[in-house]
């Protein structure tokens with residue numbers, strides 16, 4: 001029973017993380033992901049993992065997904 005509550009709580013925490021990551025995209029680049037502990041900017045789409053069972057691909061090492069693009 002307690003385990004079920006933990007699972008649901010975890011799911012909500014991850015959903016909330018994803019939602020906040022989108023809303024505050026410019027400000028959360030250095031936030032660590034709850035699932036893989038990598039910063040949001042090191043995820044392939046710049047957003048945290050949404051599921052403990054599906055860790056996202058990492059962004060290429062020298063091109064993290066940043067909010068501000070360098071002026072060309």
Ligand SMILES: [Zn+2]
Nearest residue numbers: 033036048049
């Ligand atoms: Zn992650």
